[in-house]
Amino acid sequence: xxxxxxxxxxxxxxxxxxxxxxxxxxQIYVGACSEHTAGGIGVLVKxxxxxxxxxxxxxxxEVAGEKVGDTHAPQGKIHLSLSPSRQGFIYGSTHCTTPPxxxxxWDPWAMFMDPRRCFLGAxxxxxxxxxxxxxxxxxxxPHEGVSLMMLDENVQRLFAVTYPRSHLWSWNLKxxxxxxxxxxxxxxxxxxxxxxxxxIFFSDYYGRLWSLDPMQMRVRSHEAQLTHPAYxxxxxxxxxxxxxxxxGWVYAGMYSYPxxxxxxxxxxxxLIEDLGPGLPPESGxxxxxxxxxxxxxxxxILKGDWLYYAQLVYLGPKEAVGSYVAGYNxxxxxxxxxxxxxxxxxxxxxxKGVLGDDGRLYWADFDASPPxxxxxxx
Amino acid sequence: MSEKKEASFFExxxxxxxxxxxxGRVFSFPLRSSIRxxxxxxxxxxxxxxxxxxxxxxxxxxxxxxHLFLFDSNSLVEEVGRIEGPRxxxxxxxxxxxxxxxxxxxxxxxxxxxxxxxxxxxxRMYSHMWGHFQYGPIEPLGAGLKGERALAGAFNPGDGHxxxxxxxxxxxxxxxxxxxxxxxxxxxxSNLSPVLCADPAGGRLYGVSGRGRLWSWGAGGMEQLPVxxxxxxxxxxxxxxxxxxxxxxxxxxxxxxxxxxxxxxxxEGAMRNLGRPDExxxxxxxxxxxxxxxxxxxxxxxxxxGHLFCWSPRRGFSDLGVIHGWQPVNDFAYEPLCIRAxxxxxxxxxxxxxxxxxxxxxxPPQD
Numbered sequence: 001x002x003x004x005x006x007x008x009x010x011x012x013x014x015x016x017x018x019x020x021x022x023x024x025x026x027q028i029y030v031g032a033c034s035e036h037t038a039g040g041i042g043v044l045v046k047x048x049x050x051x052x053x054x055x056x057x058x059x060x061x062e063v064a065g066e067k068v069g070d071t072h073a074p075q076g077k078i079h080l081s082l083s084p085s086r087q088g089f090i091y092g093s094t095h096c097t098t099p100p101x102x103x104x105x106w107d108p109w110a111m112f113m114d115p116r117r118c119f120l121g122a123x124x125x126x127x128x129x130x131x132x133x134x135x136x137x138x139x140x141x142p143h144e145g146v147s148l149m150m151l152d153e154n155v156q157r158l159f160a161v162t163y164p165r166s167h168l169w170s171w172n173l174k175x176x177x178x179x180x181x182x183x184x185x186x187x188x189x190x191x192x193x194x195x196x197x198x199x200i201f202f203s204d205y206y207g208r209l210w211s212l213d214p215m216q217m218r219v220r221s222h223e224a225q226l227t228h229p230a231y232x233x234x235x236x237x238x239x240x241x242x243x244x245x246x247x248g249w250v251y252a253g254m255y256s257y258p259x260x261x262x263x264x265x266x267x268x269x270x271l272i273e274d275l276g277p278g279l280p281p282e283s284g285x286x287x288x289x290x291x292x293x294x295x296x297x298x299x300x301i302l303k304g305d306w307l308y309y310a311q312l313v314y315l316g317p318k319e320a321v322g323s324y325v326a327g328y329n330x331x332x333x334x335x336x337x338x339x340x341x342x343x344x345x346x347x348x349x350x351x352k353g354v355l356g357d358d359g360r361l362y363w364a365d366f367d368a369s370p371p372x373x374x375x376x377x378x
Numbered sequence: 379m380s381e382k383k384e385a386s387f388f389e390x391x392x393x394x395x396x397x398x399x400x401x402g403r404v405f406s407f408p409l410r411s412s413i414r415x416x417x418x419x420x421x422x423x424x425x426x427x428x429x430x431x432x433x434x435x436x437x438x439x440x441x442x443x444x445h446l447f448l449f450d451s452n453s454l455v456e457e458v459g460r461i462e463g464p465r466x467x468x469x470x471x472x473x474x475x476x477x478x479x480x481x482x483x484x485x486x487x488x489x490x491x492x493x494x495x496x497x498x499x500x501x502r503m504y505s506h507m508w509g510h511f512q513y514g515p516i517e518p519l520g521a522g523l524k525g526e527r528a529l530a531g532a533f534n535p536g537d538g539h540x541x542x543x544x545x546x547x548x549x550x551x552x553x554x555x556x557x558x559x560x561x562x563x564x565x566x567x568s569n570l571s572p573v574l575c576a577d578p579a580g581g582r583l584y585g586v587s588g589r590g591r592l593w594s595w596g597a598g599g600m601e602q603l604p605v606x607x608x609x610x611x612x613x614x615x616x617x618x619x620x621x622x623x624x625x626x627x628x629x630x631x632x633x634x635x636x637x638x639x640x641x642x643x644x645x646e647g648a649m650r651n652l653g654r655p656d657e658x659x660x661x662x663x664x665x666x667x668x669x670x671x672x673x674x675x676x677x678x679x680x681x682x683x684g685h686l687f688c689w690s691p692r693r694g695f696s697d698l699g700v701i702h703g704w705q706p707v708n709d710f711a712y713e714p715l716c717i718r719a720x721x722x723x724x725x726x727x728x729x730x731x732x733x734x735x736x737x738x739x740x741x742p743p744q745d
Contacts, residue, residue: 109397109700112682113657143681164683165712180680183731186709205708221420235708 001325001339002377004360005348006047006054008032008370013040017364017371018351021082021090026050026357027129029090030364030373031078037369039069039101042078042094044127044134047373049358054373057127058134060094064123065136069101073110073119080190080352081149083158090127091158091173096145108164112143122146124158124175137175150192152200152214159200159212161189166204168212168219181219184210185238193242193250199265201250203239209263209270224270226254227261241300241309241352245330249273251307253297260297260309260328278311278326278335287313288337290320298323299353299363305331308361308378310341310350322347323363325376338378348374398702399686402723402741406703406711407455409439409447409734416457418445423728423736425470426718427479432501435718435726436479438471439734444483446471446495446516449726449736458500458513461493472531472540478554480540481516482528490523490544494554520557523550529572536581536596543574543585549595563600565593569615575622575629577644584629584644590617592642592649607631608638608651621674621716625666632661637676639664639689655687656697665719671745673725675701675714684714684729690745701727703737711737 008014014032021029028047034040042060047053060075061068068074076098083091096119099106103117110117121139124146128135140146141162149160151173160169166185171178185204192212193201200212207226212219228234241253249262263272279285279292288311295313302308307330310323325338341348341363348365356362361376398404409418421441428435435449436458444461466483473479481493499514526544533540540552542559547567551560571586582596592603609617613636620634629642637660639652655661658676662684666672672689686698701711713730714737720726727737 109683112678164710183712183733186707186733233707 003341003343004375005343006052006373006375008045008054008372010056011043011045011370013037013369014043014371015040015369016077016366018366019078019080019082020352020354020362020364020373021084022354022356022362023084023090023129024086024088025129028354028356028362028373029082029084029127031082031092032371033077033079033095034074034098035077037076038099038103039074040076040098041068041074042076044078044090044092045373046129049356049360049375057132058125060123063125063134063136064094066120071100071102071116073100073106073117074098075123077145079145079147081146081160083149083151085151086153088129090129091149091151092125092127093140093146093149093160094123094125095147095163096122097163111164118143119145122162124171126173140171140175140178141169148189148192150194150200152194154197155214157214159192159214161185161202163188170214170217179217181212181217184219188238190238190240190255191242191252193239193244193252195244195250195265201239201242205236205238206234207237207239207254208234209239222265222270224263224272226252226263226272227259227274228254228257232256240296241298243300243302245302245307247330251300251328253300253309255296258293258295258297258311260307275328275333278328279337285337287320287322287340288324290316291322291324292326295324297326299350301353301355301361303355303359303361303378305329308338308353310353310363312349314349314367321349323350325361325378327378341374341376343374348372350374397699399699399739401696401698402739404686404701404703405705405738405740406707406709407449407736407738408707409445409455409736416445416447416455417460418447418457418734419443420732420734422715422730422732423734424468424715424730426716426726426728427471427473428718428720429473429479429497429501430721432497433721434500435720436471436473436497437726437728437736438469438481440466440469441732441734444469444481446479446481448500448513449738455736458495459516461516462518463491466491467527470528470531472533474533474538474540474554475535480519480531480552480554482531482542484527484529488525488527490526490528490542492519492522492552493517494519519554520559523559526550529570530574530585532574532576532583534576534581534583535578536576541574541576541583543570543572545570547587549583563595565595565600566602569618571619571634573619573622573631575624577629578624582644584622586617586619586622586631589614590619594644603647605642605647605649607633607649608636608640609633610636620661621663623664623666625670630664630666630672632664632674634660634662637661639672639674652689653695655689655695656685658682658685662714663716665717665725667719667723667741671741673717673719673739673741675711675717675727677713679713682712684711686739688741688745693745696745701737701739709733709735709737711735
């Protein structure tokens, strides 16, 4: 495994990257957020893999037309919302949870009722790489952030989940014609998985499986709960990563569960399979050993027959904290540890991942300031 | 030692808004109980009744199907049964304080279906220790209200009948012993509020219509009272009450527009505006404890967070905070729809948002 790190040097205020997306022209986009820096602003970063060049293409305060450093919760984040279109655009929306300038902490209770410190709302925007221009379509969710968004090109509509109310919304590509499909989770939704033209899967806070039919604009509960540790009832166990495989299964990583799982609809029900630990227990490698027992699989990437992911340890023994790249062969079921993600002794924590046109796996880290983009050759 | 700074406007203490409820405790329950499975799916809970004899709440869950559920003193959600028929538009429960629970379901086409559920079976058989979960049937009651969409209902202890108020202003009397619905009066249907309340002493019925005017019906017929529910200046055309509850010699009420709490004393003809509890724009429901404390839930449609409040004659309003429970499941009530007092200072809160969930609030013993 060869690892290359691309540091977002100028973004000293940025500390987290939650979303990464590959545009149809092969460029890679990352949402660099300021989650822990009061008054910080989210920045859209573009990476050209061929030239190995980073560009900082849009500042969310400028996009939203908001004054930097005022008393409001700033446009500090681009959460899981980057959505490339076949026309070459990148759609995205802004998100909150960054404290206002001068405050020491983010206060979700001030979201709606505190006129001075509230978040003014999430903006929907579109970046056009040909014109190098970002168009703001205005506030789509007043006083709420957009924690998750995806584009369904069949219906030419965007689907998004808000924070904190967890309502599922749909808009057209200009943020107009809004449809509120209701509340879909106790708290947050972290991943959409498009399964077919009529099915976009997601889960709620307890890992209960839901789907959205973008054609009919209907939401359906599948009365199925995805796998969770035995000692909980599934609390804080969203499907946080997922993709539809070529074999009809959806492969998923859960927020609070260490094993990769998969599920598929069959005869009106949902079959769920636990694919087991990524490494055999007691394999003799302390870091990965801990990770595959206590961590969680993140940043799923499909490359050929192999499903790659990073086994993340965020909280745990210091020597185990990090991201461990692993692979699962869809055909044979073989699992292997590819290696530890690190550069010069620094072990990043990563979230979403994409496959580059150059065959490398890309992840961006969410706990470093400034953050970096990581490219991995396997 | 750090140097003392000069205070300035920009260094004012930070007000962290209104946090979650910390006085008293909130528990959150899915109606598809995590303890005992039920067929109740996603939906809203717009109405709750309390059976003091059995120490049980009854609730109505409306989604693709309508269900009646029981929430007992052990905090178990039990599905009493499905109420047959197509998906209703709205609905509510009326308890006759004796042995029957009336389920009123208003249809999208304007009609209203009535169902009766006898509670004697669960009073007799319901055993928390042994798990004798047996319920009486939920049976259609007569032909319902043809062409009339019921808005509200109340049991009148004065004459032992249940009364229903329809959107067209009809006031109907229902005798459970010989099923039949009789129209007894007409109310001004303009801007009619979905509230109805009976004075337990005198047996008069009270409601709100028009520009927030209280009306009263009883011996002597219909009477428009010369009092209005509180509202902001020049907004009486939109005045809408959301709840009326009788307590002692007073009628306590809340408004769905502008979120006012009020007290009306019929003997004195005095309307008292008690004010607004918090920043939300609607009071969705209120109920009282025997000590005179009013507890209520507020919300702002499609925005904001559901709050609980308390008003006491001694201390006035307390915004108790955002309705959030950690146990047995972690959940928020952003759109509470109703609240009903039970025993020991407990309240059950029905939630909207289609999540099929309720919240139990255990209030503090003193304000």
